[in-house]
Amino acid sequence: MARLEVHDVSKSFGAVAAVQGVSFPLYPGEAHALVGENGAGKSTIVKMLAGVHRPDTGTLRVDGADVDFAGPADAKAAGIAVIYQEPTLFPDLSVAENIAMGNQPLTKLRQIDRKEMHANAERLFRRLGVPLDPTRPARGLSIADQQLVEIAKALSSEARVLIMDEPTAALSAVEVERLFAVVRSLRDEGAAIMFISHRFEEITALCERVTIMRDGKHVATEMVADLSVDDMIRRMVGRDLSALFPKQDVEPGAVVLEVEGLSREGVFKDISFSVRAGEIVALAGLVGAGRSEVMQAVFGVDPYDSGVVKVHGRRLKKGEPRAAMAAGMALVPEDRRQQGLVMDLSIERNVTLPRARKLARLGLLFGGSERAAAETWTRKLQTKLGRLSDAVGTLSGGNQQKVVLAKWLATGPKLLIVDEPTRGIDVGTKAEVHRLMSSLAADGLAVVMVSSELPEVLGMADRIVVLREGRVAAQLTRAEATEESVMYAAMGQEVAA
Amino acid sequence: MTTLSLHAPAKNLLKTRELGIVLALALLIAYTAIDNPRFLSGQSIRDNLLNTAILAVMATGQAVVVITRNIDLSVGSVLGISAFTVATMMSANPGLPMIVALLAGLAVGAVAGLVNGVLVRFGKVPALVVTLGTLYIYRGITYSWAGGSQVNADELPRHFLTFANDNLLGIPWLVLIALIVVGTGSLMMRNYRVGRELYAMGSSPAAAELAGIKVARNLLGAFVLSGALAGLAGVLYAARFGTVDAAAGNGMELNVVAAVVVGGVAVFGGSGSVWGAALGALLLTVIGSALAVLDINQFWQQAIVGALIILAICADRLVAVRIARSLRKRDAHV
Amino acid sequence: MSDTLQKSSDIDLDKRPENGRATAIKSRLTSWDSIILVLTVLVLIVASFSVENFGTSRNFTFMVLDLLPIILIALPMTMIIVTGEIDLSVASTLGLTSSMMGWLWNQGLSIETIIPLCVVIGAICGVVNGFLITGLGLPSLAVTIGTLALYRGLAFVVLGDGAVADFPWNYTGWVTGTIGGGAVPNVLILIVVLALIFGIVQHATPFGRSLYAIGANAQAAHFSGIRVARTKFWLYVVSGAVAGLVGVLWTLRYSSARADNGSGLELAVVAAVLLGGVSIFGGKGSLPGVLAGVVLLTALQNALRLEDVSGQALNIVTGSLLVLSVLLPNITTAVRGNYHRRRLRQAASR
Amino acid sequence: GGTTKDSNTNSGSGTQASAAADPNAAVKEGLKIAFLPKQLNNPYSDVETGGGKVAVDELKGEYKLVGPNDASASSQVSYINTLIQQQQDVIVVAANDPNAVCPSLNQARAAKIKVITFDSDASKDCRDAFINQATTEGIGQSLAKMALEQAGSDGGEIAVLSATPNATNQNSWIEVMKTELKKPEYAKLKLVKVAYGNDDDQKSFQEAQGLLQSYPNLKVIVAPTTVGIAAGARYISSSSYKGKVAVTGLGLPNQMREYVKDGTVTKFALWNPADIGYLAAFAGAAMASGQITGAEGEKFKAGKLGEYTIGKDGEIVLGPPTEFTKDNIDQFNF
């Protein structure tokens, strides 16, 4: 009997029919993948299973019996643990408390047993191979660390059903492998696993069965072994695609960005590299290596202690994003929810936010110019949206990412910094984004790309700067770069000659 | 990156958020006592503690509400309505024992708090709006009911009035009640699940819903607690001051919020502690009486209170920054 | 979060996205600030017909004078609250400038020098707030509770228990007077001009846009090149300057410079801004809504006073209005959401 | 250039062309007489306006009582404006600020409304008459005299616990008292401090505490305000200073009865506040009927209080204050 079953479920948000009549079962002891393009309705299904949304029609069944979750507490009580697409931590509480929230170990007096709680957290972290201090507050954790805490949280509840909505989007290969080891052992103990990812190699590595969705509708549920990746993509997108778009070769132009000896105490030290027009330079490294921090310092949103940033040979004022923007820089940050978008504002306002001053006439802004600017770029990026005046928070994760890209590409930058640009973006759009970056580079744009996805790095970069623990560990040309050489540099081993 | 945390108590003490305010308090007391040693006399200490008691009781409830990322501005008005209800009740039935008065005050306050909580949670109205509204409403009700009438000390039963000054083992009842309230509140917030859930709700309301925390129950609980404690404070107020009219506790909400904020409770919820808030109440009271003792020009007093509040917040901030820095050092890889 | 959900259920079922404009207009009409606007007009009309002496031109002048301080201070306050901060020290700043005005007048300075000087003094109060909040990163609620006490205290230091009253008649008379002795109060021009300036800045300039972004997500605003701290700093300076100006107007209106002028006004201003539909958490709200909120409160109080409703009952009315103004729209959305879900279920079972 | 204090010639006051008085005119019936005290729901002003209501009933007029909840000039102005709109015949007002209410009062007078001030005067060019509870000299002297009596023949330190720092009445009384203390018979009294309780019960209470901590040898607290004297007496009666420190000043018998009986207070003074309101109503009615205009020397009858003569600047003095002691306090109920 199915542990959990989705039966003819529909859900719409206003005019958007996010999920329409989807059914599939989830068996104990199986890892089940859910795939689909951005906005296909995957997260909406997850949220219904988690009790966050109530299905408009249709039913959910646990062990064959109909259930009606009034809230997340009910789903939790039914043994369903969920890792949401966006981390949902309590920043002020310690990591251990975050993990234990709701089922903290108690002493005889029904007080919280802190020692035991911390020990539990350490145990989980050891299992996942994460070097995190359980007593530190969750505030200030990188996206990846947050994601890891989320994973630990879900694992701690010893759930009968584990649902993971893109848990690996922010992780690099090492963490993903450790996560999979843990998940497999859970599965072998009889838990039912639901796994969502846009990376097909992960799906084939972990899952036995896959359910494919398109535009809110169920397309197929099949054994993974019976399908090739191309089959999956075809059914998901409805046409053929090449998953990765290799970068065209461009004759590099003048030096656009020079970073010399950039240091910030406790975060990164003595970072130097340069980027030329037409070049894509990738910053690779393990999670927490400090890549995002470096680029944020370069763009001026973070301070730095010493060093120089030059654009077109001119020294940039530090700690002033506006100066960086004036010099033609744009930064697509890694955390779209906190750094990239203002969720409550409309799509058009978000897209035009960095350019409002340029769009203004006589210092005044008129709605039309904003709308036109937003329209052009969201269309170019094939963003799936209702109205431009909708709050950006109502979009699916991947479409939000496209809005962030649109927002910065619309500024017409000369130097584009993208931090995990395709995180949570589906294959179709990913190829689109890569093609776009490549053609922009061909037009003379200099690009710095921070990415945890090795295939992306290898496919797109002209040069790769590998960071390890806040220092430059290696600079590799396209010819030198292989999966092994990058990983060795990132992990601190000598490159095998 | 170290995985092990250091549990040395001395180190923890240096890192508590409340350190700044303890220092500020110590400095103030030392300075005043040097100027006028009578500031440390038994009567003076007793007076200060008695004056703090009422504010500390209210600050406890307020701290709990603020920790959940809400606010309760209606506490001054709740104190008023409770004080007047209880005083009227006691003057009409002088035979009633003190415990009935205390329970009545708690009950009146709890009902007022429940109304706040229901409006915030089920009406989805921000707490600041709700309680600013009920601040006016509860006060208006008290005024309409009391009019210009006043309950005077001579109408109140003796045992009710002496309650404020009676001791148990040398500790005045009022102070004892405040200690119990603050102590229980601190313990609940620190060591019990419900307390941690309240912190979680304030730290991230959306995540709290997703974590399956019984948000509605906890939120109502927090508001009922704040209301009930303001109600209790009303009884203590009536017993201590003897004269109660419709204006009792007018404007008190700002003092209470100031105490909580000065005590290091973050206005955006999720951090701070009940005992910090109580310390804040103590600091504000001591500032008030120290200025009177230091014989500072009346006209300067309020300005100095303001300056000291700001200093206390700065001190708190300094400690917070130090903690954050030590945290970063611990995580540093370079 | 609940706001996002609410907003999504605002969207009408039958409208397809291409009917965007119609739905947009519809959702505008049911938005909170428009409800307040309609309510205000309604109260004005009903009161003019049913309350004796309400519709007279003299009463109109009285009303404008009564709402003058609240409406002016509410202009920058709206911006500050939209950025997710608050300024509780405005009334004390008003008191301090009033005191200073009296003191300077006693020193023999000319009124023409004193007035701009007072605005500067207000601005300096704002600079202090702004520095503490943006420079040191202290929470604004806490800081302005502190400066609320500090500025009021300084006001007493300056003027003590005295009051200065002998301000020139042509100035005091101008504030309370009307244009050419007609029906339009002089200060109305000031209100209209300032409201227009603030309205345009808030709603139609890049600066105004950035306020909303700051309030809704300061970090994302910072990443978009918006100077968050600097913006907030200047808002406090403007707020202080306006409070200073109101201090001058207040002093002239009552021909009395006193340290306790305007005490308690901060809560009235905050109440009016919230009533006007501005979210206390920042990122949401419009100036027309706030203006309507101020007018609604003042008109209602004026009408009720003329009807001999006691001050206590006014408290209850003010409080209830504040709560209801937020509660009612929420209830209607909830009811509509339920209806929507029922219809879907019916459609599915058919 | 510009307008300075020296160059300023104020000609804005609404001086009315005073019509000739007709001492034989009959008092009109159905006059609309409105009372506007400093603040509603203040027990003292409730007694005053209560007397006014009795008088208006005797005059067969229409009595109305309006007023703000807070004692501020600005809210009083709103009420004056409302009264103008309602076309009252007489406004009896206790000004919260002598100048701030002036423009409005002059507008009222321009609208043919008679303005009588009581309790606390407005500037004399914007009202028609002022009912003075007692002469300033009388009260100041009586305060000094009582202080000396309480301190005993050895004299000693005394302190004043007043209302707000800018309360007009209190300040002028304290001034007289200070002049009085310079006289040889008061040589042994030493005024050490004037503290301000802002007419707030709690603040006054704390100020009393502060006084005793700063001045351990204090013999007498003189509180020329009903709130202050009650709070001071309450503090002393519940502290170890009882019996050592005397409290005196101006108080309401009902509020003070408790402390007179328990010996904390032996003597205090006050006029009968009800008579003030009573007299004000009659003065207003006489003026609205054309019997008097407010000029010095005019006479009118004030019901049970008998005949009064208008003094300089339109002042009408009620009479000397009554002194209350253990022996006579039970005869009074207000």
Ligand SMILES: Nc1ncnc2c1ncn2[C@@H]1O[C@H](COP(=O)(O)OP(=O)(O)OP(=O)(O)O)[C@@H](O)[C@H]1O
């Ligand atoms: N709260 C909401 N309000 C309005 N629309 C919503 C809401 N949540 C989701 N949607 C819409 O529902 C559709 C499905 O979204 P969902 O998040 O389920 O997509 P997804 O498959 O998880 O995509 P991704 O791979 O990008 O995460 C999208 O069109 C989205 O805009």
Ligand SMILES: Nc1ncnc2c1ncn2[C@@H]1O[C@H](COP(=O)(O)OP(=O)(O)OP(=O)(O)O)[C@@H](O)[C@H]1O
């Ligand atoms: N605001 C912050 N406060 C304290 N520590 C931080 C903060 N932001 C990041 N860190 C820590 O700094 C380290 C470097 O983080 P960073 O995000 O730069 O890494 P990264 O190489 O970009 O990896 P990824 O983006 O994949 O997480 C991490 O260990 C992170 O926990």
Ligand SMILES: [Mg+2]
């Ligand atoms: Mg998703």
Ligand SMILES: [Mg+2]
């Ligand atoms: Mg990163």
